[in-house]
Amino acid sequence: MKIEILGVGCAKCHKLEELVREVVKKEGVSADISKVEDFKKIMAYGVMTTPALVVDGEVKVAGKIPSSEDIKKLLGIK
Amino acid sequence: MAEYCNTLSKNEQENKKKYIPLVLIPLAVAVYVFLEQGVNFFVDHVINLEKGRHLTEAIRFFLYDTPKVLILLTVIVFVVGIIRSYFSAEKTRKALEGKPLFVGNIMAACLGIVTPFCSCSAIPLFIGFVESGIPLGVTFSFLVAAPMINEVALVLLFGLFGWKTALLYASTGLLIAIFSGWVIGRLKVERFVEEWVYEIKSGDFQMVEQKITFNDRIQTGYTAVVDIVSKVWIYIVAGIAVGAVIHGYVPENFMASLMGKGAWWSVPLAVAIGVPLYSNAAGFIPILQALLGKGAALGTALAFMMSTIGLSLPEMIILKKVMKLPLIIVFVSVVATGIMIVGFLFNWVY
Known part of the structure; x- marks a missing residue:
């Protein structure tokens, strides 16, 4: 699974990255997590509000921090 | 407002939360209405300060304005948080x-x-x-x-x-x-x-529009209150304290x-x-x-x-x-x- 966190370094973006890493670690799934800070790449996803969560190239959430529960669901972990 | 982002969460256990404002908002209104009398009573009769002195009036001002503004802020931020959940940058x-x-x-x-x-x-x-x-x-x-x-x-x-x-x-x-x-x-x-x-070239952003229930919107209101009030209360208290000194x-x-x-x-x-x-x-x-x-x-x-x-x-x-x-x-x-x-x-x- 390829997970990307879009954001240019605001507090909310860091928080989302932390949360995602936490969930992934806890659930023991193998995932490639990366942070996307380049505007061009962010805009290529059509996202206007950061932070955003992209899983396998698909935008799942934009402009807010989902709860750990929601992140689990968005990552497809049951 | 620009500074703050909201969080929506779908936790079924939080369903009951929507009844909390039904209790808290009337309570806040009651405190708000009786605040002035309460503070006057406290200053004049409980701690018994001399009326009209600089120190007395500064304390009165601080004790009255701080809770008043904080109550107002909490209620309004909560309501605005709910209103904001109906809007998004994409819709705009x-x-x-x-x-x-x-x-x-x-x-x-x-x-x-x-x-x-x-x-x-x-x-x-x-x-x-x-x-x-x-x-x-x-x-x-x-x-x-x-x-x-x-x-x-x-x-x-x-x-x-x-x-x-x-x-x-x-x-x-x-x-x-x-x-x-x-x-x-x-x-x-x-x-x-x-x-x-x-x-x-912006990609075609097709986020699956999640179904947002009213509970989620209430949750957004809570998150806004926690986000904003926890950030600004200290400045408000400090500002009113300085204001009280100036007044007095x-x-x-x-x-x-x-x-x-x-x-x-x-x-x-x-x-x-x-x-x-x-x-x-x-x-x-x-x-x-x-x-x-x-x-x-x-x-x-x-x-x-x-x-x-x-x-x-x-x-x-x-x-x-x-x-x-x-x-x-x-x-x-x-x-x-x-x-x-x-x-x-x-x-x-x-």
């Missing part, structure tokens, strides 16, 4: 697409007040707007209104200055956002946007020569100091309110407030990534001129 963009200049400016300024977005999203938002063909002037109306008219500033103005000043601030702020955007639109400044902005100890008419009506230069000076200054409204509105009682003019105070909240150096530095310097200068001067007109107008009318 869609609404603004293809709107002619003037109508677009009015819509953009109004949507700027209610659309939730972080100040850190200003760049993607700017690019997103430009990319979908929304005129630059309309985009600027949004960018001016979003930070300037926010619930924290309005609550403080309402609580400390009264509803007239709050309404005045909101309506003139809206007018400044509409007209600055319109003027910038007429100036044909598109060439001062960094070229790479126009080259960006600074002589009448102390500010008249510096920020009074007679000193015409005080309006441009207030704007010149306010623009680079970055502060949240929470701390200095209580101080300004106290200064107003000491002979400062309302127009000067409003101009200072607007320039501090609406324009700030960090925001300019962020925007510099997508705009060339001439555009930033045009942006700041147009908005600053609007603020000064408002300042002069109020000093003249009152």
Whole structure:
């Protein structure tokens, strides 16, 4: 699974990255997590509000921090 | 308001939470209504301070205004959080697409007040707007209104200055956002946007619209309260404490020569100091309110407030990534001129 966190370094973006890493670690799934800070790449996803969560190239959430529960669901972990 | 993002969560266990406001809001109203009597009773009879002394009046002011403003803030932020959950940057963009200049400016300024977005999203938002063909002037109306008219500033103005000043601030702020955007639109400044902005091809963003229940919206309200109130309460308490000292100890008419009506230069000076200054409204509105009682003019105070909240150096530095310097200068001067007109107008009318 390829997970990307879009954001240019605001507090909310860091928080989302932390949360995602936490969930992934806890659930023991193998995932490639990366942070996307380049505007061009962010805009290529059509996202206007950061932070955003992209899983396998698909935008799942934009402009807010989902709860750990929601992140689990968005990552497809049951 | 620009600073804060919201979180929606779908936790079934939180279902019961929607009943909490039904209890808490009437409670808050009750405390609010009886606060003045309660504080007077406490100051005059419980801790038994001598009426009319500087210290007594300063304590009275602090004990009354702090809970009043904090209660108001919590309730309003909660309600605004729920209202904001009906809006999003994507919906706003869609609404603004293809709107002619003037109508677009009015819509953009109004949507700027209610659309939730972080100040850190200003760049993607700017690019997103430009990319979908929304005129630059309309985009600027949004960018001016979003930070300037926010619930924290309005609550403080309402609580400390009264509803007239709050309404005045909101309506003139809206007018400044509409007209600055319109003027910038007429100036044909598109060439001062960094070229790479126009080259960006935005992907077709098709986020699956999650079903948002009313519970989720209540949750958004809670999150907004936790986010905002936890951030600003300390500034409010500090600001009111300083204000209380000013109320009690600074002589009448102390500010008249510096920020009074007679000193015409005080309006441009207030704007010149306010623009680079970055502060949240929470701390200095209580101080300004106290200064107003000491002979400062309302127009000067409003101009200072607007320039501090609406324009700030960090925001300019962020925007510099997508705009060339001439555009930033045009942006700041147009908005600053609007603020000064408002300042002069109020000093003249009152």
